[in-house]
Amino acid sequence: MSELISDVGDYRGSVLAGAIGKTTNGFPQLVLDLHATDMYDAGTKEWFEDCVDGTLTAYVCLFGGNGKATLGVRQVIDATGWDGASFKGLNDLVQELIAQDGGFPIGFTTKENIYNDVTSIQVDWVRNYDAAPGRTIAACTPQELKDLDQQYAKGLQAVKAKIKVAAPKPTTKPKPPTRAKPAAAVTETVGSTAEAASSAAEPRVDATPTKTTKPAPKATGKSNKGKAWGTLCKANTAEATDKSGGGAGFTDEQLGEAWRNAIKNTIGDKDEKQITREEWYQIQEECVAQVTIPF
Numbered sequence: 001m002s003e004l005i006s007d008v009g010d011y012r013g014s015v016l017a018g019a020i021g022k023t024t025n026g027f028p029q030l031v032l033d034l035h036a037t038d039m040y041d042a043g044t045k046e047w048f049e050d051c052v053d054g055t056l057t058a059y060v061c062l063f064g065g066n067g068k069a070t071l072g073v074r075q076v077i078d079a080t081g082w083d084g085a086s087f088k089g090l091n092d093l094v095q096e097l098i099a100q101d102g103g104f105p106i107g108f109t110t111k112e113n114i115y116n117d118v119t120s121i122q123v124d125w126v127r128n129y130d131a132a133p134g135r136t137i138a139a140c141t142p143q144e145l146k147d148l149d150q151q152y153a154k155g156l157q158a159v160k161a162k163i164k165v166a167a168p169k170p171t172t173k174p175k176p177p178t179r180a181k182p183a184a185a186v187t188e189t190v191g192s193t194a195e196a197a198s199s200a201a202e203p204r205v206d207a208t209p210t211k212t213t214k215p216a217p218k219a220t221g222k223s224n225k226g227k228a229w230g231t232l233c234k235a236n237t238a239e240a241t242d243k244s245g246g247g248a249g250f251t252d253e254q255l256g257e258a259w260r261n262a263i264k265n266t267i268g269d270k271d272e273k274q275i276t277r278e279e280w281y282q283i284q285e286e287c288v289a290q291v292t293i294p295f
Contacts, residue, residue: 002035005054006121006222008110010133011036012047014103016055018094020087023061028087030076030094032058034108034123040133041230048226058108058123062087075126079106105129223281225272232259232287248291258290 005011013036021031036052060072076082080097082090097104111124127133140148149156223231236255238247250258266283267275275283 002053002055004121005036005052005056005110007224007227008112008121010040010042010107010109011038011052011054012040012105012107012129013037013052015094015098015106016103018098020091020094023059025065027064028062030058030060030062030072030090032060032094032106032126034058034106035103036108039224039226041226041233042133043230043234046230048229051224051226056108056110056121056123058126060123060126078128078131079126080104107131107133109133220278221281222277223284224277225275225280228262228280228284228287229259231284232262232291235288236291238292246293248293250291255291259287262286262290 011034013034015032016035017033019031021029023029034056036054036056038047038049039052040047060076061070062072062076064070073084076090077084080090080093082093107127107129108123109125109127110121113120113122232255236247236250236258248254262283266286267279270279
């Protein structure tokens, strides 16, 4: 059974129901019941299919109090192919698209909304199913920019008069911090110099994915298959810091083995379809342990 989406992210799935309605202020809006199946990982820039089974309702306001179209109109046109001629036409189009296959494909982005100290997840943007995640910048045309300059000329002059001359920005990019090499331990000389050098050259950590290099996680939280895999990939290539270890840099084959080890170490041979979101979080933490080399 589907559950309410509780994470911020980019999703895609299908529209199960939809119709034209009104906001509390009487403005026209498109209401869509969305079902998500896939989630996008911004780190790997990949879609993870069939890793989500969540629902959420989108409320896309189409026109505001000034009688002008909102950005919602642009979103709906992109997602449905609406010609913009009439609300009835949009309502009929949505109903027709849903009736074809029991739901038409769509992509959308969620965000947190805080109201009366209560945080909830809501749909922030809808798009075509095949469109790349990320909000499109609604830039003004050159004429619109000129009109804005004329409309707010006095205000801009007042702002300019108060601005102090800022220091010039650096022309070179700062160099990324480098990982410091661990200091060699001071011991008594045993054997030849060649033997000592050979011993120092031996790898400090066994980087095989079959060995857990950190203790099993005990933190609690919620995750899913897509997020767990994305976290594994990020941890594998993470740079070491003064407070945490770096990624082992495993190959794709080793990474797959680490993934299987994390699942087996956490839940054993349990059917993947029966894994809870809490268990996916434990798997996610174990994934990080599998590919992290202590600093």
